[in-house]
Amino acid sequence: MNLDDAKRLDAADPLRSLRELFALPEGITYLDGNSLGACPKATPERIQRAVTQEWAQGLIKSWNSAGWIDLPRRLGDRLAPWLGARPGEVLVADSTSINLYKVLHAALQLQQGQRRVIVSERSNFPTDNYIAQSVVRAHGGELVLAETPEDIPALLDERCAVLMLTHVNYRSGRMHDMGLLTRWAQQAGALAVWDLAHSAGIVPVDLLGCAADFAIGCGYKYLNGGPGAPAFVWMHPRHEGQVFQPLTGWLGHAHPFDFDSEYLPAPGIQQYQCGTPPVLAMTGLDTALDVYDAAQQRGGMRALRAKSLALTEAFIAGVDARVPGAEIHTPRDAAARGSQVSLSLPEGVDGYAVMQALIARGVIGDFRAGVPELLRFGFAPLYNSFADVVQGVDALADVVTSGAWNAPEFTSRAKVT
Amino acid sequence: MNLDDAKRLDAADPLRSLRELFALPEGITYLDGNSLGACPKATPERIQRAVTQEWAQGLIKSWNSAGWIDLPRRLGDRLAPWLGARPGEVLVADSTSINLYKVLHAALQLQQGQRRVIVSERSNFPTDNYIAQSVVRAHGGELVLAETPEDIPALLDERCAVLMLTHVNYRSGRMHDMGLLTRWAQQAGALAVWDLAHSAGIVPVDLLGCAADFAIGCGYKYLNGGPGAPAFVWMHPRHEGQVFQPLTGWLGHAHPFDFDSEYLPAPGIQQYQCGTPPVLAMTGLDTALDVYDAAQQRGGMRALRAKSLALTEAFIAGVDARVPGAEIHTPRDAAARGSQVSLSLPEGVDGYAVMQALIARGVIGDFRAGVPELLRFGFAPLYNSFADVVQGVDALADVVTSGAWNAPEFTSRAKVT
Incomplete structure (x- = not known):
């Protein structure tokens, strides 16, 4: 595929107009939406309004008049259809790590001490395993x-x-079969907890259809809620009234404004709220979900998934053809692929330096240390185009084959991430 | 004190120019900064820059280039001097409730199962007691x-x-003697955990001087960080390396970007970070702390405290003189008073309706159900004036003595808060 081919595909893309809803920097090919989503054009003004009108002018009254108090449930309702859940089942709150802590404690408590082992993968995102280590420690x-x-x-x-499990692995981009693994887990008497950080809004998810037990996920990757946007949590309604989660803050109380001295959990997902919601961060996610409304009108998840697979497939084909020695670590089988492509480079080629050289040329992916070292390229069908794919492949092929990465400004590792 | 007296006092106030740093609505007397602080004028533009430049243009690179990754520590360092702590000891993260959960678990773990009772007050803010109930449940x-x-x-x-304990009680505005109670607790072999939600930035706090063990607090009250702004957490450095807090997210790891599979807590306060920081909300608090820098140049906490006490004293005197039957529930002894005045009204006067009627006249305080029902008026010396005191007293006296509160638009309780 060359740039002309790509432009023909872009012209035929039913989602192409959505790119116009994002404020992408000029001259940048952004292939890191799996790490931090792009900024919707509507977000600055909407957040500005939340600051200058709702907060500065409305002050304390805005908890009611601007609907701040309802944000965690309202955003959850907006997210629900993208997760195969129903309104009232999803809550937006806190961070992914903290929501995972809540649901793992709830799940272990449901097992009533009969079972105390959490099974996961070594290659899971570290925070998931760290949180699980803490939770199993508490439960012996x-x-x-x-x-x-x-x-x-x-x-x-x-x-x-x-x-x-994390549905789509953060390193490899490999996607688990949620239905199958949930069934196997439940047949064995276990509960299934899914981290949708790399799934929400980008691959089909059917939590109710799979009859999963709990799910959590992130608001700032494919959902484009902004840096550190709040996360979400879902619980299957069959567990309602059966569970206890230990972060028993006042807004998870059944009657928070009665200021009772005894904690009484709210029914359903509301129990998973803890403290006061971060209104400005919530407003960012709220605005980002408007883009999803627009996507819904252009074919919804079916169109997003089709485009996502076409983008990753084209990228894989380009790397195969033009980057000698690159090894693709993401499944070539579409059914097992999320929306990123991870690759390693031949011995002697410094992946970190390659990514720095790509960034210097305006192609932004990211680098993950480990064995093997990986370069990750995320594809967000809301704003990435086939032209982005070609530009990414061109730059990668050139940086690797020319040896341009092997310069002190790229090989020096002063940066944190 | 009449309005002319008040204006004379305002003209002599060394902090008077700070009011100009806030975007207060015209015609409103805002006496609820103890619940949600006012919006600094610089905040909208600063958050706008974080959205349009740091996020939309800088994208993932801003974790380094815009210093996002350092925000929790950097804001902690800025807060530290207002808490009697040193740089490196305070972290800004998560919510007050969640930070309390972390430090209570850490404190109980320090007691190694020898002691398992948490002592607090029934009148503490409910979320504190709810979280404590959960933590003691986990520790038996x-x-x-x-x-x-x-x-x-x-x-x-x-x-x-x-x-x-919460240093300043949210209902009564009564302030505990932190030094004395910390000493008594420690002499008895207990650890002292202080909630500074109604203290930070408004009353003198000397955590190191008191040799307290842990402290947490809120960013959106007197600190003016914005609705749901992140909270803070402090631990005495003598506990460094001795404690475990269970919210073991990746950013509390000693080497988060090594992506190890085993959790290894970071030294010191960094262990209390869990997930990815909410950058936009953090930016609001960062900007709000600039106002504290300006206050530092105008006398700092000594000047803030002197004005705060003068404001609350004048308000109490006005209520005594002009609101028949009102009972002050906040200590008249300055040493035991925070920066709010709570009062109840005579039997038969509906406090909720009185507050609604005050709000309709542009005087915003808040109402707290319970026994007794309380009207709370918070005084924020960064932006409240003696004229605000007079306007508040005038409106309250008029609403109560005229019976204007007794109208359906005020007595109806459809609202949430």
Whole structure:
């Protein structure tokens, strides 16, 4: 695929007009929406209004008059259809890590001490495993990590309380079969907890259809809620009234404004709210969900997924053809692929330096240390185009084959991320 | 004090110019900064820049180039001097409730199961007692609540692991003697945990001087960080390396960007960070702290406290003189008073309706149900004036004595807060 081919595909893309809803910098090919989503054009003005009108002018009254108090539930309702959930089942609150802590405690409490093992993958995003380590420590249990996805089924034994997986792996972009693994876990007597950080708004998710138990996820990746945007949490309604989550803040109380001295959990998902919602951050996510409304009118998840797969497939084909020695670590099987492509480079080529050189040329992906070192390129069908794919492949091929990465300004590792 | 007297006092106020740094609505007397602080004039533009430049243009690079990754520590360093703490000891993160959960678990873990009782007050802000209930449940302990402040010392026995108090009570505005109670708690073998929600930036706090153990507090009250702004957490450096807090998210790891599979807590306060910081909300608090820099140049906490006490004293005197039957529930003793005045009205006068009628006249305080029902008026010396005191007293006296509150638009309780 060359740039002309790409432009023909872009012209035929039913989602092409959505790119106009984002404030992307000139001359940049942004392939890191899996890490931090782009900024919708409507967001600055909407947040400005929240600051200057709702806060500065409305002051304390805005908890009611601007609907601040309803934001966690209202945003949850807006997210629900993208997760295969119903309104009233999703809450937007806190961070992904904190929401995971809530649902893992709830899940272990549901197991009533009969089972205390959480099963996950060693390659899971570290925060998930760190939180799980803390939760099993509190329950006198154990975190057991599969070395490969194929090892998971054998770990679903009579000790297993919870199977906790990130649906799409942050390093490899490999997507688990949520329905199958949920069924296997539940057949073994375990509960299924899904981290949708790399799934929400980008791959089809059907939590109710899979009859999963709990899910959490992130607001600032494909959802474009802004840096550090609040996260979300979902619980299957069959667990309503059965669970206890330990972050018992006042806004998870059944009657928060009665100021009772005893904690009484609110029914359903509301129990997962803890403290006062971060209104400005919530407003960013609220605005970003307007773009999803527009996507819904242009084919919804079916169109997003089709475009996402076409973008990643074209990128993989381009790398195969033009970057000698690059190895693709993301499944070529579309059914097992999220919306990113991860690759390693031949021995002797410094992946970190390659990414710095790409960024210097205006192509932004990211680099992940580990074994192997990976370059990750995320594709966000709301704003990425086939032209982005070609520009990404062109730059990568040139940086690697020319040896341009091998310069002190790229190889020096002073930066944090 | 009449309006002319007030204007003379305002003209002599060394802090008077700070009011100009806030975007207060025309015609409003805002006496609820203890609940939600006012918006600094610089905030809209600063947040706008964070959205349009740092996020939209800088994208993922801004974690380094805009210093996002350092915000939790940098804001903590800015707050530290207002808390009697040193740079490096304070972290800005999550919500007050969540930070309290972290430090209570850390404190109970320090007690190594020898002591499992948390002592607090029944009149503490509910979220504190709810979180404490959850933490003692996890440790097999008990929450014991003093009915009055005078009952506290007797509860500091050999079972007491932690004395957890809000320094300034949210209902009464009564301020505890932090030094004395910390000493008593520690002499009894307990640890002292202080909630500074109604203290930070408004009354003198000397955490190191008192040798307190842990403290947490809120960013959106007197600190003016914006609705739902992130909270803060402090730990005495003597506990460094001794504690475990269970919200073990990746950014509390000693080497978060190594993506290790085992959790290794960062040294010191950094361990209390959990997930990704909410950048836009942090930016609001960062901007608000610039106003504190300006206050520092005009006499700092000494000047703020002197004005705060003068404002609350003048308000109390006005209510005594002009609101028949009103009872002041805030200590008249300046040493025991925070920066709010809480009062109840005579039997038969509906406090809720009185507050609605005041709001309709442009005087905003708040109403708290309970026994007794209280009207609360907060005084923020950064922007409140003596003229505000007179306007507040005038409106309250008129609404109560005229019976204007007794109209359906004020007595109807459809609103949430």
